Amino acid sequence: MTLTIPTFSLISIGPWLTLALGAILILLVDALSKGRKTYFPYFSLAVLALAAFQTIDLWGAQSTDFARMVYVDNFAFLFYLILILGAALTILLSRPYLEEWGKDMGEYYALILFATVGMMMMAASAHMIMIFLGLEVMSIAVYVLAGFFREDARSNEAALKYLVLGAFASAFLLFGMAFLYGAAGGSLYLDELAKRLTDAATLTKPLTLLAIALLVVGFGFKVAAVPFHMWTPDVYEGAPTSITAYMAVAVKAAAFAAFARVFFLAFPAFHVNWHMLLWVLAVATMTLGNVVAIAQTNIKRMLAYSSIAHAGYILVALVAANQLGAVSILYYLLAYTLMNIGAFGVVILVARKKDSYLNIYDYSGLAYQHPGLAAGMAVFMFALAGMPPTAGFVGKFYIFSAAVQAGYIWLAILGVMNSLVSVYYYLRITVLMYMRPAEADLGPIAFTPAVTACVIATAVATVLVGIFPGWFYDLAMNSVKIFPSL
């Protein structure tokens, strides 16, 4: 018997290979050489830059590879770039923070690179099994990163909670895929599912509905949508702050990439059903996230609930399911990456001494002691609240106009009302910083170059992407053309 191995080109998964090899190299160098290594962050950034160049080089391709296992298309590439940006900004934030805790280890950077590889797999999957494998590579790396401060009880709690609930959510996802396999008569290729799943077949309908429900649970957990959000505040609070930023931004982006691709490609025949389901989820997610965030006094918990709310806004774009909706998912994830990592950068700078200043009242009077830092935080808070001229405003504008365009007027109204609610708790931080006297002397803040550079870059980018959204809009428009049903 002969075995013909399918033809493939390693170039089409070049960015994955670069990141994975970079991670393995870090592990080997760390294990085989003695002494403290200070160059891992720079090396990781170089590897990420190389992967970004490879992605840009691939731009414009439109095919599948490895026996139809991965898509090589612009939708995947744009997500690659967003994910690489998220990972790079996280690494910029990490170094001084880890040193404070005495945990500046090579494995940290290797695990971030591996997690990014997993996320890229999710964004490019053309088959359910690749989505699952990508999800697991990402999740296992992030579980460990959440518990990276082993000596800290809260970090342990975060890792354990995330692991146990995450495994549960993965099981839901797998069950969904299994039922889908039955419903489609034995295929899990995303492009084939659409052809095979039609309303007509008697068995297909109930099984597909069940599969859609289970897939929504699995993806909903990863994007922290209500009612699958229970883990979010505790995990985000307990995890190292740099990893919280990474989780809020990159894990969410990767999960939305797979979520959008599966639902846009595979279930056009069932759009009535999943639109209704996600409509309810979107409203619940936005409302709960925003209302509960008001009551938080720990800044990491507040940003956790805010990240739940932002998942709700992106779900609105998913419900709209038109071309503008898909574009706004991409745009919003870019904007969210910039403004959220920036906000966490400020949190890291202010917190110091093993996270001793995490209460929001520690920010009182920050503007008098550190005007630059307060200005940066104010930009991020305005952006997260969705004020012009920041990227957050443009993102919300795209999302809600997509919803209106698709005829979901009420959803758009509820979304706008929700962002009004969110203005309260975002502006509270700004008010505390500028209009209150300092409650306690914060003392000198060590402006380490990498973290400062990250905060400045994200603040400038948040404003620039908001003022000139056109170039990214065109890129995103170009990349969502791959969905024929939109």
Add this chain to the structure above:
Amino acid sequence: MMAYIFFALAGIALISGVLVVFQTHPLRSALWLIVNFFAVAGIYLLAHAEFIAAIQIIVYAGAIMVLFLFVIMLLNLRQPEEEAARPWFGQKLAGITLAALVAFILVYGFSKAEVPLAKAAPPGLGNTESIARLLFTDYLLPFEVTSVLLLVAIVGAVVLAKSKLK
């Protein structure tokens, strides 16, 4: 004949599965889980999936269960001293309703339709060979990606478990 064996195995799997959940002592749960694994392996055999059946016995009933039992032994788990928090009535109701709903959908779906059967292995090829063939053709990439997954898991376990460095 096959139908009788199937229903017997399925019954054992269901009952032992329920017993796993309802034991108070973790050791007993683990032992019932072994019974469950064997019953499921029998069902795989009936479906002509000999390879999966063998793997089920070797990996799950063998290796993983030994690991479970070791962990239970090392942690020295006894009967829980205090009762775990009772679930609310609402939680029970929601769980039972959802389970009933899923059961209804499955029974309704399958009773109404002709179930398509999985493709049999091509003649001259055993079950193991067909799996190997798929792993190196259609599923080449997922197969390789699995190695990345395992590497990440190993690195993660070492990071969390290794003794303090400084």
